[in-house]
Amino acid sequence: MICCKECLDLLHDYLDNKLDKETHSSLEEHFQDCPPCVAFLNTYKSTTSICRESLGEIEMPDAVKSKLKEFLKSEEFKN
């Protein structure tokens, strides 16, 4: 039976499906008996998803795009 520490160390590979069969099932066994680790797993997953949603949608403002266009035509750039 694996402990919480081992369980948390394995989360990255567990979510990437990179664990061997045996470790994978002992981890799932641990989850069945350990609500705190299930809560940890869920919030670990959510951390990635909400950060991606929040930071992954950075749009380049039109003003910045036109500044860049100007810059690419400028003497400073060509020389």
Add this chain to the structure above:
Amino acid sequence: MTFDPKEDKAAEEALVRELQAGNMEVFDQLVERFQKKIYALSFNLTRNQMDAQDVTQDVFLTLFRKIHTFQGKSAFSSWVYRITLNAAYMKLRSRKKDKSVSIDELLPNFNKAGFQQEKVQDWSENTESLLFANETRGIIQKAVDQLPEKEKVVFLLRDVEGLSTEKVGEILELTIPAVKSRLHRARLFLRKKLSAFFDEYRSGEDKS
């Protein structure tokens, strides 16, 4: 936008060959292809529109001047990411402010038997409604800004940009286990930071 990665890579390589042959007319295509990615990563690292704009311009200037030195040892896009990171770090150094805190303080605690020592609240069900609150967005940005540089860059490339572990390794010249370990530490740090926020948020809701 092409969606077949193989085709996309071939188009990218053809573009680079043209540029290396001196056909700078196609530089606009390079700009079109990379400007959003360069800007987004610069913005996430500097958290400032002016700085991200400067970094983006610097990157294209470097690409324009150094395109002939690209040897194709790694993917061209990895080279572009590396130049972007260097330019962003130069910008940050010129600002000289370091808001990061020690990551070890925020790693999980265990007792001798290896059980978790703190109460773990499951806030994963509540993030949908919270995400669009500006406050939440601010908290997420602040938490990411506080990550130490080594972990932050891995987190931004892997989890925010969605690049593969292998690609991140190539860009940062790190081994796969090193990328995984930094990513895991970053996620643990952010989870803890967000937990503190969501716990407070929920206890505030209970009172009202």
